[in-house]
Amino acid sequence: MQLNLLPALAPELIVGIGACILFLMGIGRKPMTRQLTPLVAGLSLAGGMAWVLAHPVELPYADVFNTLHISSFTDYFKLLACVVGVLFVLLSWPTNRDATGNSALNFGQEAGEYFGLMLFSICGLMLASSANDIITLFLAVELASIPTYVMVSASRPVSAAQEAGVKYFFLGAMAAAIMLMGFAYLYGTTGTIYLSEMVQVIEQSMARNPSGLVSLTPWQMLAAVLLITGLSFKLAAVPLHFYAADVYQGAATPVTAFLSFVPKASGLVALIKVLDVLGGRAWAAPQQIATLLAVIAVLTMTFGNILGLLQQNVKRVMAYSSIAHSGYMLVGLAVLFGTNGARDESGLLTDSSVQDAAMQGVLFYLAGYGITNAAAFGVLMLLPSRKPAPATSAETFDDLAGTGRAHPVLGLAMAAACFSLIGLPFTVGFWGKAALISPALQGKHYALVIFTVINAAISAAYYLRIVAAMFLRTDSAFAVLPVTAGDGAGAVDYRSTGGAQPPLPQRHPLPILVAIFASAAGSVLLGVLPPLTQNLADRSVDSDGHAIAPAHEVSFPEARK
Numbered sequence: 344m345q346l347n348l349l350p351a352l353a354p355e356l357i358v359g360i361g362a363c364i365l366f367l368m369g370i371g372r373k374p375m376t377r378q379l380t381p382l383v384a385g386l387s388l389a390g391g392m393a394w395v396l397a398h399p400v401e402l403p404y405a406d407v408f409n410t411l412h413i414s415s416f417t418d419y420f421k422l423l424a425c426v427v428g429v430l431f432v433l434l435s436w437p438t439n440r441d442a443t444g445n446s447a448l449n450f451g452q453e454a455g456e457y458f459g460l461m462l463f464s465i466c467g468l469m470l471a472s473s474a475n476d477i478i479t480l481f482l483a484v485e486l487a488s489i490p491t492y493v494m495v496s497a498s499r500p501v502s503a504a505q506e507a508g509v510k511y512f513f514l515g516a517m518a519a520a521i522m523l524m525g526f527a528y529l530y531g532t533t534g535t536i537y538l539s540e541m542v543q544v545i546e547q548s549m550a551r552n553p554s555g556l557v558s559l560t561p562w563q564m565l566a567a568v569l570l571i572t573g574l575s576f577k578l579a580a581v582p583l584h585f586y587a588a589d590v591y592q593g594a595a596t597p598v599t600a601f602l603s604f605v606p607k608a609s610g611l612v613a614l615i616k617v618l619d620v621l622g623g624r625a626w627a628a629p630q631q632i633a634t635l636l637a638v639i640a641v642l643t644m645t646f647g648n649i650l651g652l653l654q655q656n657v658k659r660v661m662a663y664s665s666i667a668h669s670g671y672m673l674v675g676l677a678v679l680f681g682t683n684g685a686r687d688e689s690g691l692l693t694d695s696s697v698q699d700a701a702m703q704g705v706l707f708y709l710a711g712y713g714i715t716n717a718a719a720f721g722v723l724m725l726l727p728s729r730k731p732a733p734a735t736s737a738e739t740f741d742d743l744a745g746t747g748r749a750h751p752v753l754g755l756a757m758a759a760a761c762f763s764l765i766g767l768p769f770t771v772g773f774w775g776k777a778a779l780i781s782p783a784l785q786g787k788h789y790a791l792v793i794f795t796v797i798n799a800a801i802s803a804a805y806y807l808r809i810v811a812a813m814f815l816r817t818d819s820a821f822a823v824l825p826v827t828a829g830d831g832a833g834a835v836d837y838r839s840t841g842g843a844q845p846p847l848p849q850r851h852p853l854p855i856l857v858a859i860f861a862s863a864a865g866s867v868l869l870g871v872l873p874p875l876t877q878n879l880a881d882r883s884v885d886s887d888g889h890a891i892a893p894a895h896e897v898s899f900p901e902a903r904k
Contacts (some may be wrong), residue, residue, distance in 0.1 A: 346494075346752045347406065347407060348377075348406045348407065348408060348410070348411070349548045350398075351404075351405075351406040351411045351413050351473065351778060352411065352470075352473075353394050353398075354391040354392075354394045354395050354421050354469055355391075355466050355469050355470050355473075355594065355747075357387060357390040357391045357394060358387050358388060358390075358462050358466045358469065359462070359463070359466045360424075361383060361384060361385070361386070361387025361388075361390070361462050362387070362458075362459040362460075362462035362463045362466065363458070363460035364383055364387075364454055365380055365383055365455045365458050365462065366456060366459045366488070367455070368454075368455040368530070369381065369454070369455025369459065369577060370397060370455075371455075372449045372452055373443075373595060374440070374441050374442045375485065376454075376455070376463055377437060377442035377443065377452075377455070378422055378437060378442045379562060379856070380437075380455050380458045381432050381433075381435065381436045381437065381454075381458055382596035383458070384432045384458040384459075384461065384462055385429055385433075387433045387462055388425045388428045388429050388432065388462070388465070389425070389429070391421065391425050391469070392422060392425035392426065393463075393662075394422075395418050395421050395422050395425070396422070398420065399415075399821075400413055400415050400417070402416050405475065405539075406762070408732045409473055409475060409476075409537055409539070410474070410476055410479055411473040411474065411475055411479070412473065412475040412539070413473055413493075416472065417469075417472040419612075419706060420468065420469065420471075420472035420608070420612060421469045421472060423608070423713065424465050424468045424469050424605070424608070424709055425465070425469075427604055427605075427713040427714065427717065428461070428462075428465045428605075429849050430714070430717040430858045430861065431457065431461065431597065431600060431601045431604075431717065432461065433560035433722050433854040433858035434597040434600055434720065434724065434855055434858050435448055435455060435457070435458070435461070435597040435598075436852065436855060437450075438852040438855070442454060444726060445597075445724070445852060445855065446724060446725065446727070446735060446736060446852070447595055447596040447597060447723075447724035447725075447735045448498055448595040448596070448598070448724070448735075449498070449499055449500055449595070449598050449735075450497060450498065453497060456495075456497075457494065457497065457498075460490035460491075460493055460494050461494065461601065462488070463486060463490045464487050464488070464489075464490040464491055464601070464605050464606075465605060465606075466484030466486065466487075466493075467483050467484065467485070467487030467488070467490075467609055468483075468487045468605055468608050468609040469894060470482075470483035470486065470583075471483035471484055471487065471609045471612045471613055472612050474538075474616070475538050475539060476536045476537045476577070477526045477530060477536050477538070478527065478537060480526075480613055480616060481522065481526055481540075482524060483507060483609065483613075484522070484574075484577065484609050484610065484613050485519060486607075487577075487605055487606055487608050487609035488515055488519075488577065488609070489515075491511070491598075491601065491602055491605070491606060492508055492511055492512040492515060493508070494598050494601065495507050495508040495511055495590060495593065495594040495598055495602070496509070497512030497593050497595075498595030498597070498598040499594070499595045499715050499735070503592070503593040504593050504594060505782055506589070506593055507589055507590045507592070507593025507594055507714045508593070508594075510586055510589055510590060511586055511590045513575065514583070514585075514586045515576065516579070516855075517576075517584070518572075518573045518574075518575075518576030518583055519573065520573075521572050521573035522569070522570060522572075522573025522574060523567055523573075523696060524569050524573075524643045525565075525567070525568075525569030525570035525572075525573055526570065526649070527565075527566075527568065528562055528563070528565055528566035528843070529541065529563065529566040529570070529617075529620075531562065532544075532560055532562045532563045532566065533545070533563075533841075536613070538616060538619075540619050541620050542620055542623060542624045544626075544887075545557055545559075545563075545620060545621065545623045545624075546623045546624070548623075556775065557621065557622055557627050557629055558629065559621065559629055561601070564629070564631065565619070565886075567617075567621050567632055567634070567861070569585045570614075570617050570896060571614070571617075571632075571635065571636070571639070574610045574613055576610070577606050577607060577609060577610025577613070577712070578606065578610045578611060578612075578614070578630045578643075578669040578672075578673070579662075579665055579666050579669055580605055580639055580643040580666065580670065580673060581642040581643045581646055581666075581670075584643065584646070584647075584666050584669075585661070587662040587665060587666055588650075588654075588659045588662040588663060590602065590662075591603070591658050591659065591661060591662035591665070592659050592662065592738070593659045595735070595736075596658070596723050596724035596735075596736045597720070597723075599658055599661070599662075600716060600717055600720035600721070601663070603665045603716050603720070604712070604713040604717075606677075607665070607669065607709075608713070611672060611705070611709060613900075614676065615676070615702075615705075618632070618636075618676065618679075618680055622680055625659060625697065626679060626680055626682075626698045628680040630681070632680060633677060633680045633681030634681070634725055636673055636676050636680060636681070637674075637675040637677040637681060637788070637790075637791060639670075639673055640670050640671075640673035640674045640676075640677050640791065641790075641791070641794045642670075643666055643667070643669055643670030643671070643673060644666075644667045644668075644669075644670025644671055644673075644674075644794065644795070645667075645794065645798060646666065646667075646797040647663045647664065647665070647666030647667030647669075647670060647671075647676075648663070648664075648667045648798045648801040648802045648805075649801065651663035651664055651667065651695075651802065651805045652801070652804055652805050654805070655739055655740060656738050656739055657723060657737065657738055657739060657740060657742070657743065657809060658723070658738050660805050660809070661716075661720070661830035664802065664805070665716075665762060667798060667802060668708075668712050668764075670798070671708065671776065671779060671795060671798075672705050672709060672779075673706065674779050674791050674794075674795055675701045675704045675705035675778075675779045675782070675783075676701075676705060676781060677788070677791060678697070678698075678701040678779075678782050678786050678788050678791065679698050679701040679702055679705070679782075681786070681788065682697045682698060682701070682786035682787075682788070683767065689764055696785070697782050697785045697786045697900075698782075700778070700781060700782035700785065701782040701783075701786070703778065703780075704775070704778030704779045704781070704782060705776050705779070705854045707774070707775055708775040708776070708778060708779055709870065711763070711771035711772055711775040711866070712764075712775070713770075713867045714771065714862050714869075715760050715763040715764055715770075715771065715772060715851075715862065715865075715866045716760070716764075716862075717858060717859075717862040718756050718757070718759065718760040718858075718859050718860075718862035718863040718866060719757060719760035719761065719764070721756075721855060721858050721859035721862065722753050722757040722760070723736055723737050723738070723757075724736040724737075724855070724860060725750075725753060725755065725855060725856075725859070726742060726743065726746050726750070727742070729741060729742050730742075734822045738791050740808065740809070740812045740816075743812040743813050744812055744813075744816040744817065745808065745813070745816055745817055745818075746813050747810070747813030747814035748813075748814060752860075753859070754813045754814060755863075756859050756860060756862075756863040757809065757810065757813060758810045758814075759863045759866050760863060760866060761806040761807070761809055761810050761865050762806075763811075763866040763870065764797065764802070764806055765802055765803045765806050765807075766799050768870070769867065769871045769872045770866055770867060770869075770870035771865070771866050771867075771869035772866070772870070772871060773870055776795070776799060776871070779795065780792055780795060780796070783795070784818050799837055817884055825854045836858070865874070
């Protein structure tokens with residue numbers, strides 16, 4: 344089934360046009376114009392979401408140029424990008440009088456540009472899920488990443504933010520070069536830029552291989568290694584993970600929340616598509632690729648969790664937490680491409696239950712992680728810092744001391760987020776980890792299961808440390824810290840208050856509170872109400888009951904002949 348290009352791109356166009364309108368609004372310098380920018384951004388995302396819901400995909404289809412393939416896989420990611428994107432818009436909502444930012448974010452007069460960049464990045468994630476050629480896929484992944492370089496540097500007028508932006512940009516450029524080289528080798532060895540046509544070239548080697556697994560040439564294997572390495576940067580996975588802590592710490596807290604999901608999700612989509620091609624669209628990737636994925640998964644989650652224990656800055660803790668969660672998702676991909684089940688003569692799986700469950704687990708875990716992370720960073724941005732300007736929101740464990748008792752609702756929201764990130768029962772994180780571990784057990788990947796469980800236990804130490812600081816530590820540290828908050832005549836010396844907890848901003852940031860409580864409630868409700876959890880999981884299953892994967896999204900009958 345084929346459609347014109349415009350209907351296939353409709354959700355991306357809605358979001359992209361919204362971004363262009365926001366850039367035009369950036370010309371205006373009046374506070375009223377800046378106050379309208381987040382509303383335009385939210386409506387654009389709602390429009391993209393409404394289009395996807397109003398036009399559900401019954402059968403996979405391609406546009407007339409074969410550039411895009413649209414399926415329930417793409418619908419899932421577009422809906423997820425829009426839903427989580429709305430949460431990020433709410434977290435970035437300007438709440439001060441001149442609408443130049445909020446308690447944790449300062450975009451100055453560039454509110455239109457800030458929200459426009461946010462929409463373009465989300466648009467890149469949506470486009471990556473639809474891409475069927477390597478040029479579109481590469482541009483989509485970079486579209487999801489490049490705006491974030493600017494957002495990091497522009498989020499706070501401090502040297503730490505500019506330093507983080509420069510580090511992020513140069514390392515991102517290096518990763519893009521590595522990824523582009525991988526795509527070049529993949530094109531050179533297959534003679535086509537289209538993923539669906541590359542599959543046919545790869546399938547020929549699978550048909551000649553008695554084991555039913557793909558046999559890649561040395562150049563194709565090199566392409567695979569380069570692509571996995573380049574996309575590791577987007578996932579903040581080993582070996583290109585070193586930037587995460589400095590960038591997460593330097594960026595404003597709402598931007599850090601954005602970084603923890605959108606670039607990661609776009610990298611995950613691209614990695615799934617690339618590995619699907621290398622596996623001959625039959626989950627039959629060479630054993631070397633599956634082993635490489637398993638090694639990266641173990642190193643990533645172990646490195647992230649162990650270094651997370653050593654941090655005093657909570658945003659750095661969340662950075663290493665993000666690295667660890669990338670490792671958990673890579674466990675699902677390692678199971679997906681590392682389980683060699685029974686196959687027919689053509690190499691196709693006769694029973695793909697393990698692979699379906701692994702893919703469904705990865706996609707479900709990503710959704711739960713995105714929702715939960717928004718709550719954690721939202722609480723951080725509402726709690727004040729004890730350091731003098733330009734410090735804004737809470738960043739250290741000392742900043743969190745006693746805040747759970749002073750602001751119990753925010754404390755409970757942070758506790759719900761931390762418990763979900765650990766994977767405790769009655770949270771969406773528990774079901775997410777169960778969805779990754781279960782197929783690993785079925786596929787007899789016992790080593791991956793052991794490493795995942797051990798790392799989840801390690802992560803509990805620093806997540807519970809956050810909760811303990813908020814509820815169990817006293818706030819007497821304020822009495823001995825020579826710090827002030829505010830600027831100019833409005834500065835407050837907390838030593839003169841006897842160490843009392845700094846108050847929340849007088850103007851209640853309702854949009855931010857809505858984002859926090861919606862995320863925290865989602866983390867809990869999806870964990871305690873199985874119907875809701877099953878509904879989210881069902882969004883990652885196509886009409887035939889298979890887990891959504893590119894193997895099913897573009898398997899047109901004519902492509903199999």
